[in-house]
Amino acid sequence: MIEPVRLIKKYPNRRLYDTKTSAYITLADIKELVLKFENFKVLDAKTQEDLTRSILLQIIQEEETGGVPIFSTELLGQMIRFYGNAMQGMLGKYLENNIKIFVEFQQKLQDQPRSLYGENPQMQTDFWAQFLNFQQPAMQSMMSAYMDQSKKMFQQMQDQIQSQTRNIFTGVPPHPPAGDDKP
Structure with a gap:
């Protein structure tokens, strides 16, 4: 319920x-x-x-x-620039989807020590400490690759929207400049 x-x-x-x-x-x-x-x-x-x-x-x-901030000054500035932009709605959905994917990934990683050690919190903590010590460079590399892939997808989306916009407006004749009312 x-x-x-x-x-x-x-x-x-x-x-x-x-x-x-x-x-x-x-x-x-x-x-x-x-x-x-x-x-x-x-x-x-x-x-x-x-x-x-x-x-x-x-x-x-x-x-x-x-504490330790998640958002850098640069990221906050970039987010502010999206307000009022045509892509504003897409950015919100994009961030939301990426956070969901990240949370699902994190949950899968947390389930692994649980399956090995059961509900023993000390063993899980030890596992995570060891995992992070040895895997931190690999995790950073993986997250970097993921962010690069996300960046490429976002750029492709922008390019596609620009292309569609150009196609829509190719048949529309331009307006004559102001003051050019002569037949």
Whole structure:
């Protein structure tokens, strides 16, 4: 049975109220909900506006400024440049699909030590430590190759869209320059 969406209300005093537990919570608590794959929605208590994305972005901002960032300054700049661009919608779907693939790959890697050592967390930790020590260069190379392949696919998509656009507009006559109204 699918659990109903957990409702979190955000009040004007910036406090977050979890209607399931009838208690005020913090961004750290919401991060825990995300980590536990809980289905939730954050609504403005007064206007009922959906604030879920805004809250998730706040959590990302805290993580980015507090520890080892995932996003480089260059990547953030490139992402900002996509806003308002014709490719904006495609970039979101592209990133979403690549993250899903990465998570599936990570899950498969985590299942391997589980099948060897069962649910012994110490053995799994030891396995991962050894694996990362010996395989880090190979993993970096593999991820680099994957990113190169993704880059090529994205470039091919862009080229295809440009080609289709040119084909669409080849039969359209150009407009005469302004002031050239003479027959």
